[in-house]
Amino acid sequence: MSKKISISKAIGEAMHEEMVRDKNVIILGEDMGVMGNVFGITRGFRDEFGADRVIDTPISESGFVGMSVGAAMRGMRPVAELMYNDFMTVCADPLLNQAAKMRYMTGGQLTIPMVVRMPMGSGRRNAGQHSQSLEAIFCHMPGLKVIAPASAEDAKGLLKSAIRDNDPVIFMEHKLLYAHKEEVPDGEYTTPIGEAKVKREGTDLTIISWSREVDFSLEAAENLAKEGINVEVLDLRTLVPLDWDSIVKSVSKTHNVVVVSEEVKRGSYAGEISAQIAEDLFDELDAPVERVCGLNITSPFSPPLEDVNFPHPADIEKAVKKVLNK
Amino acid sequence: MAYEIRMPQLGLTMEEGTVTTWLKHEGDQVNVGDPILEITTDKLTNEVTSEAAGTLLKIVAQEGEDIPVKGLLGYIGAPGEAVGGAAAPAAAPVAEAPAAAPVAAAAPVAAAPATGARIRISPLAKKTAAKLGVDYTTLKGSGPSGRIIQKDILAAQKAAPVAAPVAAAAPVAAAPVAHSGAVELMEGDTVAKLTGMRKVVGERMLQSVTECPTVTQNVKIDVTELFKLRKDINDKMGVKYSVNDYVLKAVAKALKANRYMLVSIDGKNVIQRAHVNLGMAVALDDGLLTPVIRDADKMSLSEIHDCAKDLATRARDGKLAMDEYKGSTFTISNLGMFGVETFNPIINQPDSSILGVCAAQDELVMDDEGKISKHKVMRISHTFDHRLIDGSVAAKFECAVRDLLQNPMEILL
Numbered sequence: 001m002s003k004k005i006s007i008s009k010a011i012g013e014a015m016h017e018e019m020v021r022d023k024n025v026i027i028l029g030e031d032m033g034v035m036g037n038v039f040g041i042t043r044g045f046r047d048e049f050g051a052d053r054v055i056d057t058p059i060s061e062s063g064f065v066g067m068s069v070g071a072a073m074r075g076m077r078p079v080a081e082l083m084y085n086d087f088m089t090v091c092a093d094p095l096l097n098q099a100a101k102m103r104y105m106t107g108g109q110l111t112i113p114m115v116v117r118m119p120m121g122s123g124r125r126n127a128g129q130h131s132q133s134l135e136a137i138f139c140h141m142p143g144l145k146v147i148a149p150a151s152a153e154d155a156k157g158l159l160k161s162a163i164r165d166n167d168p169v170i171f172m173e174h175k176l177l178y179a180h181k182e183e184v185p186d187g188e189y190t191t192p193i194g195e196a197k198v199k200r201e202g203t204d205l206t207i208i209s210w211s212r213e214v215d216f217s218l219e220a221a222e223n224l225a226k227e228g229i230n231v232e233v234l235d236l237r238t239l240v241p242l243d244w245d246s247i248v249k250s251v252s253k254t255h256n257v258v259v260v261s262e263e264v265k266r267g268s269y270a271g272e273i274s275a276q277i278a279e280d281l282f283d284e285l286d287a288p289v290e291r292v293c294g295l296n297i298t299s300p301f302s303p304p305l306e307d308v309n310f311p312h313p314a315d316i317e318k319a320v321k322k323v324l325n326k
Numbered sequence: 327m328a329y330e331i332r333m334p335q336l337g338l339t340m341e342e343g344t345v346t347t348w349l350k351h352e353g354d355q356v357n358v359g360d361p362i363l364e365i366t367t368d369k370l371t372n373e374v375t376s377e378a379a380g381t382l383l384k385i386v387a388q389e390g391e392d393i394p395v396k397g398l399l400g401y402i403g404a405p406g407e408a409v410g411g412a413a414a415p416a417a418a419p420v421a422e423a424p425a426a427a428p429v430a431a432a433a434p435v436a437a438a439p440a441t442g443a444r445i446r447i448s449p450l451a452k453k454t455a456a457k458l459g460v461d462y463t464t465l466k467g468s469g470p471s472g473r474i475i476q477k478d479i480l481a482a483q484k485a486a487p488v489a490a491p492v493a494a495a496a497p498v499a500a501a502p503v504a505h506s507g508a509v510e511l512m513e514g515d516t517v518a519k520l521t522g523m524r525k526v527v528g529e530r531m532l533q534s535v536t537e538c539p540t541v542t543q544n545v546k547i548d549v550t551e552l553f554k555l556r557k558d559i560n561d562k563m564g565v566k567y568s569v570n571d572y573v574l575k576a577v578a579k580a581l582k583a584n585r586y587m588l589v590s591i592d593g594k595n596v597i598q599r600a601h602v603n604l605g606m607a608v609a610l611d612d613g614l615l616t617p618v619i620r621d622a623d624k625m626s627l628s629e630i631h632d633c634a635k636d637l638a639t640r641a642r643d644g645k646l647a648m649d650e651y652k653g654s655t656f657t658i659s660n661l662g663m664f665g666v667e668t669f670n671p672i673i674n675q676p677d678s679s680i681l682g683v684c685a686a687q688d689e690l691v692m693d694d695e696g697k698i699s700k701h702k703v704m705r706i707s708h709t710f711d712h713r714l715i716d717g718s719v720a721a722k723f724e725c726a727v728r729d730l731l732q733n734p735m736e737i738l739l
Contacts, residue, residue: 255450255476286450286475325470 001186008178010152011117012041014159015079017188019049022077025163028055028064029081029117038083039119039178061091065116069098072114077163084130085118085172088137099168100143111166115159120148121174121212121262122299122310131299131306133211133262136269138170139240145193146239148172150214152182154237157191165193174212174262196243198250202232205256205320208247208273210236213260213311220316231320239269244276251277255286258319262310265293292319328403329378331362333387335395336372337648342394343367344522345387354382356402363399368526369615369651371644378402383409392521447474454479459517523613534675541717542709544668545724549686550701552734569704570660571631573683576737578602578622578630580726581656587723588655589714590676596714597676605654605674606634608641615641616674618654627738662686662704671709678714681727682707704731 005013019025027042027049033056036043046054057064061082068078082088088095099112122131138146145167149155155173162169199214200221207217214235221231234250236243251257257277259270274289292311300306320326333343343365350362361373362382383401387393401409447455447462451474455462460483467474511517520528552572560566581587581602588599602623605616617637622630640646657674660683671682686704693699706727710720730737 282449283453284450286448286477287469287473322470325468325473325475 002183003186004181005152005184006179006181007152007155007173008039008041010156010182010184011159011173012043012045013184014156014163015042016045018077018079018160018163019045019053022163023053024075025077025079026053026055026071027079027081028057028068030057030059030083032056032081037081039175041178061087062094065091066094066098068114068116069094069102069112072099072112072168073102073110077113077115079115079117079163082116082118084126085120085134086129086132088118088134095144095168095170096137096141100141103167104143112168113166115162115165115169115171117159117171117173119175119178120172121176122294122306123176123212125301125303125306126175126299127301128298132264133172133294135170135172135210135239135261136263136267136272138172139269139272143168144240145169146172147193147237148174148211148239149237150174150177150199150209150211150235152180152184154191154197154235156184157189158193158237160190161193164190169193172211177212177215180215191237194238194241194243196234196236196238196246198232198246199235200231200233202230202254204230204254205258205324206232206234206247206250206254207258207260207316207320208234208236208250209260210239211262213262213316216311216313217260217316220313220320223313224317224320227326229320229324229326242273242276247273247277248281251281252284255284256323257285257289258292258316258323259289260292260311260316260319261294263293264296265291266296268293287323287325290319290323292316328383328401328407328409329380330401331374331376331399333365333393333395333397333399334374336367337369337652339526340367340369340395342392342397344392345389345399346371347389348385349373350382352382352385356380356382362402366522366644368523368613370646370648372648374399376402381405383407392519445474446472448476451476451479456519457517458483459519523610523615527613530675531672534673537675538673538678538711539713540673540709541712541720542670542707543717543720543724544705544707545721545728547704547706547728547731548691548701549704549731552731553686553702555734565628565631567627567631569662569686570683571627571634572734572737573660573731574604574606574619574622574630574634574658575625575627576727576730577656577658577681578604578619578625579730579737580723582623584723584726586719587679587710587715589678590655591678591711591714592676599655601653601655603653603655605651605657605677606637607657607659607674608638610642615646615651616654616657617641617646617651620653657681658683668705668707671707673709673711678711679720680709682709 015027027045031038032042033046033051033054042054065080068080071078099114102110102112120133135146135148138144147158147162147169149158159171162171200218209217217233221233224231232250232254234246259273261268261270263270270291270293274291277289292315294310299309346364346366348363350356356362356376357379358376360376362376363374365372365374380402383403385400387399393399403409445463446467448469454476460479462474462479465474465478465482468478469475556567556572590597590599601621604619604622606619608615608617619630619633654677657677657680659671659680661669662683662685665685667684669682671680673680684705684707686702688700689703690698691701708720708724
């Protein structure tokens with residue numbers, strides 16, 4: 001049995017179920033309590049679980065993420081929210097220097113079982129400081145797990161796994177996916193961290209993507225199918241640890257790769273994946289790996305300009321045809 | 327700048343070598359004279375020693391790869407030093423392919439220079455071509471910028487049997503070997519690249535057969551006495567001289583008295599060889615080698631025995647030095663141990679003559695009085711280049727060998 005709910009609702013359900021399941025799970029962030037989150041995800045939580053477990057914080061990411069690290073050290077399971085992933089720069093030290101490294105600096109005596117949820121991505125006219133996709137920065141940092149789901153089912157199942165995980169997990173949610181209504185299984189389930197998913201089987205080329213670009217990739221694949229090009233779409237779901245086996249399997253089948261993400265192309269995680277494939281799967285490749293990403297610019301506020309700053313299905317189709325020389 | 331380790335040329339005929347084992351790994355400290363990798367040529371296995379000190383920064387040629395002489399194998403330099411810029415690695419191997427380039431150039435890439443053009447081929451296509459034995463140098467690529475992709479290789483392989491007549495009619499018959507893919511594959515067949523020793527043995531045999539008008543003469547030799555003498559000496563002296571040792575010694579002695587067999591043809595000249603250097607064919611798993619017993623006519627039986635044994639052992643172990651299988655003036659190939667009765671050996675050029683030694687077998691012999699007795703009889707099969715050696719002259723030499731082996735005491739005198 002399944003039900004059709006929005007991705008934001010699926011995320012809310014994951015947190016709700018985990019809070020019921022484990023009293024050490026707490027939620028904190030800006031407008032998470034009384035307002036119930038700017039996207040309405042935690043509406044009603046404060047009434048149900050109390051102000052001790054659903055905490056409205058001051059506008060200080062450095063403060064409440066640092067607080068989460070401390071709470072996690074003491075055995076709590078904090079789920080903090082950055083209102084936008086762009087604000088990670090404000091709390092870079094607690095995230096990148098404390099949370100990510102504490103297990104290793106203490107020789108395993110401490111673990112940091114915290115989750116930092118963060119809306120990301122562009123297309124919502126939020127301009128340069130609220131529209132970025134910063135996964136490359138988190139993926140670069142050893143000690144963090146990084147998840148970026150594309151579907152409601154995965155968002156719920158992966159967030160539950162993230163909350164139960166004993167290491168710090170960065171959970172990236174695309175703002176423009178929140179309203180998507182999709183089928184989600186009834187009842188209790190989790191989705192394992194570190195497993196990619198083939199969203200569409202194909203033989204001619206593999207599109208590797210994550211988050212909202214998976215939807216665009218699937219749309220592109222459908223259009224290409226009409227022209228006889230049979231594309232496989234691999235949704236990474238978890239960026240770190242990377243499901244390399246699934247990549248090897250797919251690339252060894254199709255021998256052509258396009259990596260699609262919404263990031264600034266320069267220094268992107270898409271580039272890292274492309275490099276790994278070139279290094280380890282060189283002999284499987286029939287053409288160079290192509291990246292389809294955002295431009296190397298600050299996200300524009302102007303709607304027409306913003307709309308050309310992230311890959312659309314047409315851009316992906318163009319890249320696929322370039323690789324296949326069609 | 328980092329020092330470039332390149333494939334050494336270990337002999338005049340060496341064109342390429344196979345990287346067998348890297349003895350050092352990337353990041354290892356290397357001193358001048360340190361062995362850094364092992365290479366195999368068609369003839370031997372050899373260690374490449376470092377001519378520079380520093381860190382082995384990068385291994386370019388992986389184990390199992392065939393690299394042409396002077397091709398890049400790796401880099402030694404200061405830790406952290408950048409290497410491999412300016413397309414250095416690609417230059418050597420790819421430049422080897424210009425023979426077929428005119429055809430490739432005529433087709434897809436307008437901008438590509440006519441000769442010596444780099445062939446654009448995807449890694450997958452290259453791997454597939456190697457696996458299927460498809461010659462891609464003349465293919466037209468269907469990928470971006472005319473790049474050859476896997477599809478083109480598969481198509482070429484499929485088309486090969488049908489397209490054969492067309493290919494033959496084409497003007498570019500530059501490649502000396504038969505066009506790859508011309509042989510139709512059947513279920514279960516596997517294809518491997520003809521490399522190393524097998525390739526060279528094949529080329530040399532073909533050249534010899536094509537070039538030399540040969541005659542083979544078979545002579546029967548009664549070796550009853552030889553077997554008796556050998557047993558006596560082995561028993562009394564506690565040694566293990568083989569029949570082959572006596573044959574080597576006898577042939578060396580016969581050659582000393584019949585020097586006209588020791589000749590080589592060199593274009594319009596004839597070389598009279600001064601030394602009796604016996605090449606001795608040694609079978610290996612993947613080919614054969616002919617290590618040389620130098621000045622065999624000056625050696626005692628025990629010296630010949632020791633030398634032959636040592637060379638054969640090291641030939642099988644791949645431990646011969648470069649000059650140890652060069653410079654033969656006459657060759658002996660012994661297939662007696664396999665029971666071969668006669669055969670037709672192929673001359674090991676630049677020698678003009680080769681002696682096949684066959685199995686010793688029991689035969690009944692009738693003497694002048696009509697009495698029948700059991701004898702050990704062995705045949706020799708002597709092949710010679712009729713350009714320089716005539717039948718009667720060859721027969722004289724064969725008789726000299728026969729007389730020595732039938733009167734074995736004379737071998738030792």
